[in-house]
Amino acid sequence: MLNELSLELKSRGANVVIGVDISTLQAKENRGYYAAILIGIALKPSYIYRLSKENNLDCFEFLQKEAAADKLAEWAADFIRLKGYKAYAQSESNLINGFYDAVTKATPLPHKKIAVLAGLGWIGKSNLLVTQEYGSALCMCSVLTNAPLPIQYRPIMRPFCGKCNVCKDICPAKVIHGMNWEEGTPRDLIVDVYHCETCLKCLVHCVWTQKYVKTHGL
Template sequence: MLNELISELNTRGATIVKVVDISMLSANENHGYNISILIGIVLSPSYIFRLSKENIIDHSEFQEKEHLTHELAEWTADFIIAKGYKAFALSDRNLMHGFFDKATKTSSLPHKKIAILAGLGWIGKNNLLVTQEYGSALCMCTVLSNAPLPTENRSILMPKCRNCTVCKDICPAGVIHGTTWEIGMNRDLVVDVYHCNGCLKCLANCTWTQKYMENNFK
């Protein structure tokens, strides 16, 4: 079933598909499901170039791919349910069903936590997932399920940002504190999400995102 699922998701535009065991998480986080499927779509190098080098404010590709990951998550949930198992997509449309707190702007199970359990990357000083291959140029969504799919949990990667403060320095709203993330750290010590304007500068100008762009931009 997993190979069929991955093949179909890749055909529909997914770049990354990972399945992780979440049975060790609290009931508040996993809501009684034992696995989570992470679906990721990479932002194009040309888009990152426009955002960073040409300094253009443009949310078009980000919004398009963010929306597509959520559509793929809902499609995945339907696919698994049709196979006779339970599944729930943590899409924007579904998050309001007890999975997201508007007051604190927190999700009970963030997509990036699943990405960390899959060993895809670490939490950067911009409070985004940072991967060695793509930097932060990645849109993600997840699906919870009880389907008997093979999982691939990895060791949690600690931040590789070191002394870099590019995201903090470039943030026009001044919401990034420059704090190095640690396991269990309160998000508010890393970033002030309440005053973030969503400009994507920290995403595009992260040195790891820039490496991805430089290695792939033609």
């Protein structure tokens, strides 16, 4: 089923579709589901390149791709339910109904945690997911399910950020603390999300995101 679903999701714009084992997580995180499907849509290299050269905030494509990932997750959940299994899309519209804590600005199971469990990337000093292929230029959503999915078992990646502090140095709000992530590190030790301006500078100027842009000839 995952192969059929993956082909359909990619025909609808997804760049990443991965089955992930979440059975060992706490009940408050996996809500009784033992598998997840991570769906990712990459931002266009030309968009990243333009933002890196301009000083204007332009979130249009970012928000567009975030919404598109949500819609793909909701479509995938419907697809799985039609196959006779349970599924829950962790889209913004679903999470806001009791699963998003506005005080702590957190959800029980962030998409990036699922991505880390999938071995797709690591948590950067910006607190964004960083991947070797796309940098942080990946908008994600996820689906929790009890469907029997083939799981890709990959080791959790250690951060490749090293001594790089590009995201910290370029952050206008100075909310990035420059700490290398490790499993179990509290989010607030990495970044002050309460004063983040969502300017996308850390995403755009990450050296791995820039590598993704250069790989595509920009």
